[in-house]
Amino acid sequence: MKIFLTGASGFIGHALLLALVRQGHEITAGCRHPERLLGLSAQVKPLSIDFAAMHSPEQWLAHLHGIEVIINCVGIIAESPSQRFAQVHSHAPIALFTAGVQAGVAKIIQISALGADGQAQSAYHLSKRAADEALRHLPVVGLVLQPSLVYGDRAQSMALLQALAALPVHLLPDGGKQLLQPIHVDDVAAAVCQCLNPAVNASATLHLVGPTPISYAVLLQGLRQRLGKPAALAWAVPLRYLSTAASLGKFFGEPILSKDSIAMLSRGNRADATDITALLGRPPIGIAQQLWQKPASQVERWHTQLYLIKPLLRVVIALVWLWSGITSLWFYPHSLSYELLAATGVTGNAAPLLLYGLAFLDMVLGVATLCRYRPVALMTGQLMMVAFYTVVVSVALPEFWFHPFGPLLKNLPFLMTLSIYQQLEGEGA
Incomplete structure (x- = not known):
């Protein structure tokens, strides 16, 4: 199958690229830094693309000749002067999806985010939702996949959580009772590969989550234990105070820490695992099996302290x-x-x-x-x-x-x- 994959050098995109290569597909791998792609073979055609500048269908059409499936994995966790949520999550994907329909692409898979729904309030979720809605209204088989917190090697958000877990005191917003349902990147890649099956021939929105929810407080303690550290002191902090403190995240070079991030955490991030269980033909692998049973490596411990x-x-x-x-x-x-x-x-x-x-x-x-x-x-x-x-x-x-x-x-x-x-x-x- 001929596939056009965007965000191929990113965390999810690169894991998916390797999975697609193993399945024998021909992939046009679009990203800003093709030199960072690993595991290249004759099946992969690297393509340098600045997603923030691709806002018209005409810009995409030249790259879609003979393409059967489009998979959009592009996403940013925080905005920068050169990359805004509206540009990267909304305008460029909508132009790509429109061009895909014009080029006769049979199926479009959009990697969105859990929470990009009718209750979305953050700029991150709203920008993802705009592209999701546009795909749903196009005359094509459109699959919107909404993963929860995705973890695995190279996961930026998990790196921050591990750094916070390493602190001797955990500052827990409203006690840290917010429920998350992390999913491993390999399960996300496996789910996307299953969506390529011709039997999956109807548009749908699917939740990609781990098997069971876990509270933010328990997640931090589990990550800390994996680092080989004793249990940390837990200190419940009113949400409004942490939200104000998080607004300083950009100043400290940590744009993931923001008022929006705290708001998204307070909302929780969980869903029924029925969708992904049916798609994979098995339950997703839980974080207890993926992480808790494997001690952190020396490199991980160093990275956590330096973070x-x-x-x-x-x-x-x-x-x-x-x-x-x-x-x-x-x-x-x-x-x-x-x-x-x-x-x-x-x-x-x-x-x-x-x-x-x-x-x-x-x-x-x-x-x-x-x-x-x-x-x-x-x-x-x-x-x-x-x-x-x-x-x-x-x-x-x-x-x-x-x-x-x-x-x-x-x-x-x-x-x-x-x-x-x-x-x-x-x-x-």
Whole structure:
């Protein structure tokens, strides 16, 4: 079967791509980063597509020649300046579905989300619902699959939950009684593959969930136990307080933490498992079998600890630059600064220009770090600057290596901090 798959490099999309290859299908794998696709074979045709820019059916038609089935797996958990929910979840999929009908595609499968229904309130769910509704009204076999929380390797939302689980105190919205029904990504892929069966020939909306619901509080404790940690203290927090705190998520580089996320959690995320049981011909595999019986690997434990350290590193790095600039301008005596500059060969009118210029540059670097402006390139620049400062001062004032406060020696751990944060940011690029 010839299949057009979007979001092929994403978490769900890539798991599905591998499953489709195993079944012998021919796949046009559309995504923003085809170079990230693994397990490529002659069956897979990589295609570079920016979903946020594909808003008309005409843009899609050229890619749909001979395609029998469209599977849309594109989804974002949080918005960014270049990717908005309306663009990625609504406008582009609707244009793709319309083009599919025009191209004579027999079946369209839309990976939506549980909660994208008549009670939807979050921007995430509403944008998914818009594409779902559009597909339901087209003259084609349209299958809307609505998974609950999907977990497995590379799952971004589960990575956050594991990081929260690792904390010694669990802040539970209204006691953490909200019910979730997580489903493993392999079961999602298996369900989509079953939908390709010619016997599935009528439009439908199907819920993809795990076998039984689990409360948010129990989920966190289970994840914590899997990490090999003792039970955490549980602290019930009124929903309104956590909602306000979550609004700071973007500032800390964690856009998944938002008021919408807390609202979606408070609503719960569960459904009857009848749909997926009938589709798979078996019950979905529960999280107890998939996770609780398998201890976390060393890599998972490292990642869990670093997950929440990463935003703290950014704040600390920014503070170093900001405080350096502020101290140079207002607290440290300028006469002493000029003496240090003179030792490096900077005197006369150049001295105040360099003093004020470098102080201003330090504060700019601090603000840019807080705002996560091109973080990988920014860290590269900072590494070069600190290394350059270290070399210049080492040559002009080598006695600073033997100063009891270690003004030069402390550059070494700061260089390592910059390097570690650069690598962490690069992982998300």
